[in-house]
Amino acid sequence: VGAISGKVREPFVIDNEKCIKCGACKDACRFGAVEEVA
Numbered sequence: 001v002g003a004i005s006g007k008v009r010e011p012f013v014i015d016n017e018k019c020i021k022c023g024a025c026k027d028a029c030r031f032g033a034v035e036e037v038a
Helices: 024-028
Strands: none
Touching: none
């Protein structure tokens, strides 16, 4: 949905206003760096 932005070798950022809470980013992150926040 275009909620993630960033550059290679730098932390990526999730825009909470664009995020639809689908969990795709968590599933796609091979480093396990994405966590759901309540």
